[in-house]
Amino acid sequence: MTALVAVGTHVPPGRVPIESLADEFDLTPMQLRVFRRYHKLGSAAQAPDTSLTGLLRLAVADLRLTTAQTERIRYVLYARTFPGVVPYPHNPLHEVCRSFGLRHAQAFAVGHHACASGLLAVDLAGRLLATAPPDALALVLTGEKAFTGEARFVPETSMFGEGAAACLVAATGPRDRQLSYVARLRGEFDGELEEVAGEFQRVYHDALGEAVTSAVARAGLSLDDIALILPHNVNVVAWQRVCKRIGYPLDRVLLDHVADYGHVFCADAFLNHRTAVHRALLRPGDRYVVAAAGAGRGATFSAMVFEH
Template identity: 45%
Template sequence: MTALLDVACHLPEERVSIEDVGARMGADPQLIWTFRRLYGLRSVRRAPGEDHRSLLAAAVAGLTALRGNENRIRYVVLARTLGPATPAGRYPVEELCAGLGLTNAVGFTLSQHACAAGLVAMDLAGRLLTADGDPDALALVLTGEKIVSAVAEAIPESTVMGEGTAAVLVGPDGERDRLLGTATRTLGRYAEQVPPRPLDPDFVKEHNEVLADVIRRACAAAGVTVDDLALILPHNVNRLSWTWAARLLGIPADRVYTDNIPVTGHCFGADPFINHVHARAAGRLRPGDLYLMASVGLGATFSAAVLRH
């Protein structure tokens, strides 16, 4: 059974207010008011002068369980939200593997799921390890982005983007953070709604209902119910969206871990894993707790996974 052997994250030190992000975007002040007052967003973390590889490597440095086990890494999966932006002749995943000393790893990029790519990659890594049948093999999932263009600064209808990253060490078995069930659904009719295009009004209407349905499906796959969950670790889009999702699921809003939304913003596919690190540190996850990670990627992919801590 797939297990998360270690989860780490990196948040850049520089805090940028949403007002400053809005000024760079030339955003209407009313939009910034909506972000702050309705969506609960205050600031994001950015790393000027650092490239994508260094941000990912900083997250990997926090994986204490990786030290001494580098030779066991069979796969390195880079879960991308944004399309590749690499000069010809450069192979960032291979370069990252070499820099980390992962000489036995096969590295590749997973895309086309936008901000749901991190959860999809976690499930894929476990499936690959299980199919290989080597109980000692491990996989490394990397996610989070460097904002390289103005269109990636924010999604005007929902959130502001940050540059936090996450690294997840996946094993074919383990005593804690065992993956019990997953569900993923793609609504291909929204495939073209990528910024700078505005979100389709129908997607906005459907979003919370579909998200709640995918969460219920993941719970059913795990043989549990939503009421059994101690905590939901969400994507950090905005508090209003998750307030409505919690209402649809029939659970208290405080069962969704939204503490990071005001201080990190939406860190692409890294959000659930960043929340995992912080929820553990805050004592919100206890041994034996059932919890669920959930994320939505524009395009539109909805993904959820149930685990036992």
């Protein structure tokens, strides 16, 4: 049963307020107030002097890998939202592998689920490890730079933040064991954002809620058994509506970082996991859900259940 061995994170200290985007995206004073008061989005993390490779290196360094763990890593999976995240010929994934003595590992990117690709990478890592030697490990990397307009801001929805997370995965383990995984792919949203945005917003809350409840049911549990939901940090209102639809208490969704970090691409799940563990929000034996949605050449609604 796939298990999370350790989670490393890095969130830069710099912040960009929503007001700084007003001129670039033609935001009115009313729209800015809606973002701050309604969506609870105030700022996003930014590291203008740190490259994507640098962000990923800092997250891996936070894992404090031992020599033995490094030698056991067979796969390195980089889960990313966008198909291209740096200009050619740079390759941050292989640069990170070289930095940490991981040239022996098979390294590749995982995408096509947009911001839900992090969950796909964890599940894929577990599948790969199931056929590897018992002590083998996989390393999942997440995090991107907000390097274009599309990668900085989603109109009426969210603003992206910069940061990174690294997750060490084993085929089995005593804690943070994966109990189930559900990914709902919606190909009808394969189109330009402005063409599909309205319908995507219409189905969003029901679709994400269905993914959560299906993952919980697949794990043989009910929502009453779920101690916490670790969300993607798109905005607070979206989670208010999802919780209302599925009948889950909003105060058991970890939304602390929405207003400060922004939506840190695929890294949200691991950043929130780190916070939940640090604040002792998860006790041994607690079951929790990690949920995410992604849009881009289709849409994905995903949820994964773990036992801490």
